[in-house]
Amino acid sequence: MRLFNCAILAPCLAMLFSSSGYAEGLALGATRLIYLQGKTEASVPLNNRGDGVPYLVQAWVTDFKQSPTKTPFITTPPLFKLDSNSTGAVRVVYTGGGASELANDRESLFLLNVRAVPATPKEGPTSRLIIATQNIIKLIYRPASLTSQGAGDAWKKLRLTPGAASVTFSNPTPYVVTLTRMKVNGQPLERPGTLMPFSTRAISTPAGKITSVTFSTINDFGGSTPERNEKF
Numbered sequence: 001m002r003l004f005n006c007a008i009l010a011p012c013l014a015m016l017f018s019s020s021g022y023a024e025g026l027a028l029g030a031t032r033l034i035y036l037q038g039k040t041e042a043s044v045p046l047n048n049r050g051d052g053v054p055y056l057v058q059a060w061v062t063d064f065k066q067s068p069t070k071t072p073f074i075t076t077p078p079l080f081k082l083d084s085n086s087t088g089a090v091r092v093v094y095t096g097g098g099a100s101e102l103a104n105d106r107e108s109l110f111l112l113n114v115r116a117v118p119a120t121p122k123e124g125p126t127s128r129l130i131i132a133t134q135n136i137i138k139l140i141y142r143p144a145s146l147t148s149q150g151a152g153d154a155w156k157k158l159r160l161t162p163g164a165a166s167v168t169f170s171n172p173t174p175y176v177v178t179l180t181r182m183k184v185n186g187q188p189l190e191r192p193g194t195l196m197p198f199s200t201r202a203i204s205t206p207a208g209k210i211t212s213v214t215f216s217t218i219n220d221f222g223g224s225t226p227e228r229n230e231k232f
Contacts, residue, residue, distance in 0.1 A: 072096035106197035
């Protein structure tokens with residue numbers, strides 16, 4: 001029996017991808033990974049929740065725009081098998097230096113990609129569906145001069161400026177801030193996005209005159225900070 005069928009280009013094979021926090025049978029143990037400067041590695045646990053199928057797991061790091069630019073990180077192991085009813089981990093190692101040296105005065109944002117392909121037996125029907133899931137979480141590199149407490153308080157320092165059909169967020173902090181649970185004039189705004197350190201971003205809204213904005217942000221553990229309510 002061949003544990004993993006590599007006939008991915010066969011006409012009968014359909015490959016589907018997702019960017020959820022977990023896959024059927026396979027779960028990531030975090031929604032973000034904080035890499036502290038000076039540490040030898042950072043890791044995220046994986047759990048094959050027992051649907052009776054082993055998975056072939058591949059992991060790699062990209063920049064936030066998913067461009068082909070090389071990043072100063074490697075994953076180990078980059079490719080491995082995870083049996084059913086078992087746990088494992090993807091380890092990320094910083095290899096920077098020289099041209100790849102990251103800023104020491106602010107956080108840097110990357111993406112950790114984890115793709116899982118279920119095993120298929122060599123014997124079986126020739127026409128079958130294989131679903132490969134690709135989980136993507138934020139990888140945040142945090143310089144030694146920055147703290148988790150500072151990251152947890154960054155949402156308090158954001159500045160908001162209402163416009164005709166947008167609201168501008170200014171992030172004067174050295175931390176990456178991810179917005180969530182945002183409402184404009186009481187109306188939910190889906191996927192408000194991420195604010196980079198020392199940056200300004202205008203977020204389009206369906207509202208005309210903006211009278212109120214409420215929002216939370218995502219903390220280091222994937223939870224939400226308290227709601228902040230701004231009135232104009």
